[in-house]
Amino acid sequence: GQQLNQSPQxxxxxxxxxxxxxxxxxSIFNTWLWYKQDxxxxxxLLIALYKAGELTSNGxxxxxxxxxxxxxxxxxSASIPSDVGIYFCAGLRRSQGNLIFxxxxxxxxxx
Amino acid sequence: DTEVTxxxxxxxxxMTNKKSLKCEQHMGHRAMYWYKQxxxxxxxxxxxxxxxxxxxxxxxxxxxSPECPNSSLLNLHLHALQPExxxxxxxxxxxxxxxxxxxxxxxxxxxxxxxxxx
Numbered sequence: 001g002q003q004l005n006q007s008p009q010x011x012x013x014x015x016x017x018x019x020x021x022x023x024x025x026x027s028i029f030n031t032w033l034w035y036k037q038d039x040x041x042x043x044x045l046l047i048a049l050y051k052a053g054e055l056t057s058n059g060x061x062x063x064x065x066x067x068x069x070x071x072x073x074x075x076x077s078a079s080i081p082s083d084v085g086i087y088f089c090a091g092l093r094r095s096q097g098n099l100i101f102x103x104x105x106x107x108x109x110x111x
Numbered sequence: 112d113t114e115v116t117x118x119x120x121x122x123x124x125x126m127t128n129k130k131s132l133k134c135e136q137h138m139g140h141r142a143m144y145w146y147k148q149x150x151x152x153x154x155x156x157x158x159x160x161x162x163x164x165x166x167x168x169x170x171x172x173x174x175x176s177p178e179c180p181n182s183s184l185l186n187l188h189l190h191a192l193q194p195e196x197x198x199x200x201x202x203x204x205x206x207x208x209x210x211x212x213x214x215x216x217x218x219x220x221x222x223x224x225x226x227x228x229x
Contacts, residue, residue: 031216042115042201042220043154050215088153092216098167099218101153 006089006102014110019076021105023089031092032072033099034063036085043088047074079109114138117202117221125229126192132224134185134202142208143185144218145177146201154201154220160185161208192228199223 006023013019023032031050035043047058049065049072056063063074072089089102115136124130134143142161146154159167160179174196176188185202202221 033218035220040199040223040225042117042199042203042222045217045219048215048217086151090218098156098159103153104151106151 004089004091004100004102006105008105009103010106010108012108012110013079015079015081017079019079019083019107020073021087021089022071022073023091023102024071025091025100026070027093028069029072029091029100030069030094032063032065033090033092034061034072034074035088035090037088037104038085046087076107079107081109081111083107084109115202115204115219115221117200117224119224120222121225121227123227123229124189124192126194128192129188129190131189132187132200132202132226134187134221135183136204136219137183138204138206138219139182140204140206140219141182142205143179144203144205145175145185145187146203146220148199148201148223150199158187159208166208189226192226194228197226197228199225 004023004025033048034046037043047063052069053067054065060077086104086106088104090099092099118133144159145157148154156169157171158177163179174191178186201223203218205218
């Protein structure tokens, strides 16, 4: 079946530290999307990636589309308390048209 | 404007009630989606409308009935739900579903309706 392996499942870090999370798959994707979700709210789109090797930044966030097209990484630099939440990766294959979601990375930041 | 608006924010209903969830977007998107999300899990696709026509039904029970009155609106009609249907229901939209053409496809979510079935 279609699966995205997202890791780590959870992270507990100190404010100011950098964070890294990733998603891997055995299948190729055309698009990678990264979302952040706060409790009781919908996922908010952070970064979208469309080309293998693409590196895109959004403030302190940087994401990369893996060269093999089977993985993607999200980095957060100098974390702050409001970075707390669940981060989801999602991959899209144009032939299918539906997003496949990773299981999420729960980020906790200690002030 | 990248906003998808959902109402109500919270809904409590009994198993014999009939209720509707509403979703609206004014981005000119032609694909709209319903997702169901349980706590600490990723969203699960329920339905997709493409150009106001139902294109995907992920084997959702008939007690959930979607409707797309026009390109900006999406409803989800609920009837005879079970307690296990309690979840966050998310609406989303994208320019075109999937796509042969989309090199910049993005999916935007609303803030969701937190549904509790008693």
